Amino acid sequence: MTSKDRKKLEIDDKKYVWHPFTQMRGYEKETPLIIEEGEGCLLRDMEGNSYIDGVSSLWTNVHGHRKKKLDDALKEQLGKIAHSTLLGLSNIPAIRLAKKLIAIAPAGLTKVFYSDNGSTANEIALKMAFQYHQQCPWGKRSKKKFIRLSNAYHGDTIGSVSVGGIDLFHSMYKDLLFPSFKAEAPYCYRCTFGKTHPACGLECLTHVEGIMKAHGQEIAALVIEPLVQGAGGILVQPPGYLKRVRELCTRYNIFMIADEVAVGFGKTGKMFACEHEGVVPDIMALAKGIAGGYLPLAATLVTQEIYEGFLGEFEEFKTFFHGHTFTGNPLACAVAIASLEVFEEERTLDKLKAKIAHLAKRLKPFASLEHVGEVRQCGIMVGIELVYNRETKQPFPPEKRTGHRVIMEARKRGVIIRPLGDVIVLMPPLGISKKEIDLLCQAVYDSIRTVTG
Numbered sequence: 001m002t003s004k005d006r007k008k009l010e011i012d013d014k015k016y017v018w019h020p021f022t023q024m025r026g027y028e029k030e031t032p033l034i035i036e037e038g039e040g041c042l043l044r045d046m047e048g049n050s051y052i053d054g055v056s057s058l059w060t061n062v063h064g065h066r067k068k069k070l071d072d073a074l075k076e077q078l079g080k081i082a083h084s085t086l087l088g089l090s091n092i093p094a095i096r097l098a099k100k101l102i103a104i105a106p107a108g109l110t111k112v113f114y115s116d117n118g119s120t121a122n123e124i125a126l127k128m129a130f131q132y133h134q135q136c137p138w139g140k141r142s143k144k145k146f147i148r149l150s151n152a153y154h155g156d157t158i159g160s161v162s163v164g165g166i167d168l169f170h171s172m173y174k175d176l177l178f179p180s181f182k183a184e185a186p187y188c189y190r191c192t193f194g195k196t197h198p199a200c201g202l203e204c205l206t207h208v209e210g211i212m213k214a215h216g217q218e219i220a221a222l223v224i225e226p227l228v229q230g231a232g233g234i235l236v237q238p239p240g241y242l243k244r245v246r247e248l249c250t251r252y253n254i255f256m257i258a259d260e261v262a263v264g265f266g267k268t269g270k271m272f273a274c275e276h277e278g279v280v281p282d283i284m285a286l287a288k289g290i291a292g293g294y295l296p297l298a299a300t301l302v303t304q305e306i307y308e309g310f311l312g313e314f315e316e317f318k319t320f321f322h323g324h325t326f327t328g329n330p331l332a333c334a335v336a337i338a339s340l341e342v343f344e345e346e347r348t349l350d351k352l353k354a355k356i357a358h359l360a361k362r363l364k365p366f367a368s369l370e371h372v373g374e375v376r377q378c379g380i381m382v383g384i385e386l387v388y389n390r391e392t393k394q395p396f397p398p399e400k401r402t403g404h405r406v407i408m409e410a411r412k413r414g415v416i417i418r419p420l421g422d423v424i425v426l427m428p429p430l431g432i433s434k435k436e437i438d439l440l441c442q443a444v445y446d447s448i449r450t451v452t453g
């Protein structure tokens with residue numbers, strides 16, 4: 001590509017593309033970074049500069065870019081068919097993948113409902129929990145509401161936003177949202193109750209239980225990101241929290257929807273985060289890493305009990321009237337099968353243990369940086385919270401865009417990351433090498449020092 005062609009693409013990017021979660025006025029002033037290629041954990045821009053993909057292309061990529069087995073699976077499927085509908089028909093990769101997902105999912109989940117992104121996977125979960133209670137003889141018609149958690153993020157469609165808890169993203173749409181009960185989630189660094197873990201005895205759970213006690217008859221489901229609230233700032237839940245939430249849901253006859261969109265497919269060190277606490281949710285939402293980070297694919301897994309609540313004669317109208325055009329797309333499903341095979345063949349999760357430990361070691365020096373308030377790690381997911389004052393935990397003024405300045409600095413050092421406010425997120429592909437972890441951590445450390453002095 002000539003430099004003239006590159007310039008033209010830059011101009012057209014600003015002229016025609018509206019980028020998500022991006023203030024375009026600022027973007028229009030910056031030189032856009034346009035990715036042309038990827039290989040392993042590296043991304044390459046049009047100029048041929050390489051960068052470590054420090055957030056796995058928005059938390060999706062699993063085994064690295066251009067993984068041969070995944071590339072081959074895609075090409076092979078292309079030689080057969082790119083897409084056919086799953087509405088009333090089936091296709092081979094969708095069937096095979098569903099069987100594989102159920103085999104690795106927490107025991108008790110038996111059916112797979114496909115869609116194409118994390119928001120829809122959750123949207124489906126909400127509608128299923130709601131509809132089940134409306135039509136099922138053993139359901140409860142009064143159960144129409146949901147419990148959402150503070151700092152939760154479940155996607156950007158209206159249903160998913162209704163159960164979200166990040167004011168910056170969600171408050172603008174409040175008049176469009178359905179009502180739900182907000183419970184305080186654990187954010188131990190800034191505990192709402194002013195307590196310290198473990199002395200607190202998980203007081204935040206008392207709050208959840210209080211809502212259940214008072215309103216259990218109205219509540220269809222509680223929605224939770226198991227183990228780590230991702231977009232909320234990589235907020236790692238204290239041990240035992242998830243299990244206790246499960247127990248409370250069971251006690252008050254409330255479905256537990258586990259949103260494993262971010263944490264699923266190895267990010268926490270196990271295939272699914274729920275496994276860490278032996279939890280079986282009633283509904284589980286999957287997306288992002290499901291197809292190795294190659295193609296848009298999502299799945300909502302449910303128990304047999306929920307599935308059976310939708311069975312009946314046609315004229316009973318118990319059908320789940322929901323489906324997206326590209327539901328169960330054969331290309332995406334074929335790649336997802338290949339990705340799961342790589343997990344088995346390469347023992348990805350076994351090898352990941354040493355990488356997680358190595359990452360923890362490399363993160364240690366961050367804690368002594370003057371403006372690092374807390375370093376949170378769960379598996380390969382990392383959040384480094386920057387603060388103006390470590391003693392008081394006072395944040396930097398938002399208009400300083402400290403997190404943004406750090407990631408722009410990291411770019412100069414060959415690393416692509418994306419912050420959540422002033423939380424610097426690292427979430428490389430599971431396929432990252434120890435050497436690449438070293439490079440990633442060093443670049444981020446230096447960037448934080450440069451920006452925060």
Ligand SMILES: Cc1ncc(COP(=O)(O)O)c(C=O)c1O
Nearest residue numbers: 117118119153154155230261262
């Ligand atoms: C936990 C969680 N749920 C849902 C979503 C939404 O997924 P998508 O962007 O594919 O709609 C995300 C995206 O970051 C997420 O982190």
